[in-house]
Amino acid sequence: MPEQARYFTVPGAHLYTVLHQAMDPVARVLLVGPFAAERHFSYHPWVRWARYLASRRIEVLRYDYRGVGESTGVFEELSLENWSEDVQLIAKWVASRSPSMPLLLHGLEMGAILAGRAFHEGTGDALLLWSPPANANQVLRSGLLRWAGLEQLWEAPENRTPASEYIRQLERGTFIEVHGYLWSRRLWHDSFGFTLPANMENEGLSYQAYKKPVKIVRFGKDAASLAMPYSRYDEVKDCSWLYSCNFDWITGALGLPTLGSHEEEYSRA
Structure with a gap:
């Protein structure tokens, strides 16, 4: 069919x-x-x-x-x-x-x-x-950690951004790009309470x-x-x-x- x-x-x-x-x-x-x-x-x-x-x-x-x-x-x-x-x-x-x-x-x-x-x-x-x-944050955090690790492969040690810094940026209200998608503070914040x-x-x-x-x-x-x-x-x-x-x-x-x-x-x- x-x-x-x-x-x-x-x-x-x-x-x-x-x-x-x-x-x-x-x-x-x-x-x-x-x-x-x-x-x-x-x-x-x-x-x-x-x-x-x-x-x-x-x-x-x-x-x-x-x-x-x-x-x-x-x-x-x-x-x-x-x-x-x-x-x-x-x-x-x-x-x-x-x-x-x-x-x-x-x-x-x-x-x-x-x-x-x-x-x-x-x-x-x-x-x-x-x-x-x-909860949804487990999905986001896992994806963010992998993305940060991948990004670090292409950067000199002094220019690498750890996942913890991306999280701080999200919490400050900065949009961050993860695999081509812009994540917002609202998405990150809401993910903790979005559960089964x-x-x-x-x-x-x-x-x-x-x-x-x-x-x-x-x-x-x-x-x-x-x-x-x-x-x-x-x-x-x-x-x-x-x-x-x-x-x-x-x-x-x-x-x-x-x-x-x-x-x-x-x-x-």
């Missing part, structure tokens, strides 16, 4: 979306991806995951955050609440395509917080979180709170191509083990029929 790229209108901007259509779909998944530059580093395995699901009759929509990637909007003027609002708007549209079909929210890293908060508000029939941080709902500390608590299936996956080294940037650009890691076990969970969580062999379609995803 073809993949349809289009723009989805949100307040003041347009989100770039790609719909991975499925033949005779039995469920839908909204992918809420990594934050800002992390989107680029995780792009390849994220797209392969969408295609893997679509080949198994699960329609998938993935998108770029407002002000990120191919979406419009001025990144430095946006907030975590803006991106949270976008999840709700786009999830509502996905669900409206076929209200009787189950909808899974799936978030990766920062996207896990956004998907989790939308699920907490009642969106979706199941939730899958990959590598969820405790308390009921999502583990799967048991989540099920008791929501009475809906929730799966939380903490990545190890085997999933470094998804969880960590700066993997070699010519290195394509085999994520079939990750895709297959999570696909099995999705089919069970949503009560779907057996949808085919994992290995049969993976090479074409």
Whole structure:
């Protein structure tokens, strides 16, 4: 089935979306991806995951955050609440395509917080979180540390700016550039309180709170191509083990029929 790229209108901007259509779909998944530059580093395995699901009759929509990637909007003027609002708007549209079909929210890293908060508000029939941080600041701090380390490689020792200085600049209200995106003091400040709902500390608590299936996956080294940037650009890691076990969970969580062999379609995803 073809993949349809289009723009989805949100307040003041347009989100770039790609719909991975499925033949005779039995469920839908909204992918809420990594934050800002992390989107680029995780792009390849994220797209392969969408295609893997679509080949198994699960329609998938993935998108770029407002002000990120191919979406419009001025990144430095946006907030975590803006991106949270976008999840709700786009999830509502996905669900409206076929209200009787189950909808899974799936978030990766920062996207896990956004998907989790939308699920907490009642969106979706199941939730899958990959590598969820405790709060958004963990994502920002990790990205800033890597960016500062990369910048130092090109500077003489006397001209190097440590990550602590970038943080001081943010706290003083200075915009700083991280991987081509301008970060604001508001973004940094708000990130400390932008957390997963308390009921999502583990799967048991989540099920008791929501009475809906929730799966939380903490990545190890085997999933470094998804969880960590700066993997070699010519290195394509085999994520079939990750895709297959999570696909099995999705089919069970949503009560779907057996949808085919994992290995049969993976090479074409």
